[in-house]
Amino acid sequence: MSMLLDEKQCYQATKARDARFDGRFFFGVSSTGVYCRPVCSAKPPRFENCFFFPSAATAEAAGFRPCLRCRPELAPGNASIDAIPRLTQKAISLIEDGFLNESNLSALAKKLNISNRHLHRVFQGQLGVNPIKFAQTQRLLLAKRLLADTLLPVTEIAFAAGFNSLRRFNILFKTRYGVTPTNFRQTVNFPQTDHPLVFELRYCLPFNWSLLLGFIKEHVIPGVEQVEVENGRYRRTVRLFLNEQWHTGWLAVEDISDLSFLRVSLDIGLIKGIVPILKRIKGLFDLSCHPDKIEPILGTLAQQYPGLRVPGAFDGFEVAIMAILEQSTGIGNLSVLAKKFVSCFGEAHLTPFTELTHVFPTSDRIAFASVDEIKSLGINVPLAKTIIILAQAIRDKKLIFDSDVGIEESLKYLFTLPEIHEKTRQYILMRALSWPDALPFSSNDVTKVLNVQSSAAHKIVQTWSPWRSYATMHLWAARQGEKS
16 A cells, blocks of 8 residues: 555655655656656756656566665565665664664574574674664663663663673673773763753754643643643653563653753653663654655745644654544544543553653553443443453554554554544644645545635645645644634
8 A cells, every 4th residue: 555645745755865665665766767766866857857756666577777876675664675774674673673682683583583583684784783882882872861861870871771791781882882991981071960860862843842732731641741832841651562572661851942852751761761761752852854855845834833743752652553443532522431441451650740640551452442341431342342442452562552563554554443533633644644635634624724625625625735735734723723
């Protein structure tokens, strides 16, 4: 199933070099006879010289040869030639989540359903290093960041980064970076905070933090999330399953606008999950977005609220459940129903913040829930069954809310879920799968916000692709402006 509609949309994604479309199509250039990925660093060709293809195979069948700069064989997504890069990305994600900190290469290979030999061959071919050296680099980079950005003692940093020996950490750090960890720390400025785990996440300007928080607050999960729009703060509880263990705690985020970064504070109980947590925060607040490449396509719609991002998901399962609950009760009563859901199926968790009282229920918990349990909260039977089916799909890995491991199968499965309205499905696409071309607004909603005839609205909507998710946020902001 292709989520792109026509060649003009493909061309806009190519001009922006948007990585979210990498592997979902390829383009050939008639003047050179070469075909490329949409993220190719070469100067974008003229539209009339471009031909667009769903796979590398169809591009080559049309007589185009692969670009030597962007190397189409490395593209992620739905191309059949992508098996090795996809496998590499899965392995990288597991290593970055600390899999090798508690397990060995044989366990990693077994989890990926490949042999040790093939695992080494894949890493050597794709990255030029073996898995052990890659894991060592990831540990050292995390340690280096902890030394520079936190107040943790060196010993704790060594173990937090995945080293089992302080001596080994000191030797490897000095070998790679030419200085001991202690001496390196003396060269950096400590953060102005007493909290031990504080990080900076940079973003490109403009960045409309307040409106982004406003949207998240409208869909906030009581007990799990806390949003203070007026103070510019976001907090939440966290539960991660890493290396066969649950890690639970809290995080807090605030915007340091004069320096263009988000300051992230983590509970010390989450020290083993720093890398995946920061990655999730980047996705939640769309920190990789380049508004200057997207907003010109949206035209006048984006002029009133420049820098408006698309909120992703800290946990895709949470967002999908909340979307179904909203379908059941409407946005006005969502908070009440969500609070009941979390109180019934979530677990209580003590935090320093009075509004953060629970962690969101796991997919396992919901997968084993009965229809009557969910129905008792005020949810009709068909949607109660859908919630259980969704949780079972997450548990059984039939539905994976992770764009790094390819989203094609997840997209297909999402469209098979029963009782889900199209608006709900589009919302899940936009947030849980970070799909930039979703439109969880009905045609009537668009017509009302733009104050145009439905036929004109339809044509305008097409011009926003492939960034209709961003258009959605601007439509929402415009509607909020009308209410105030």
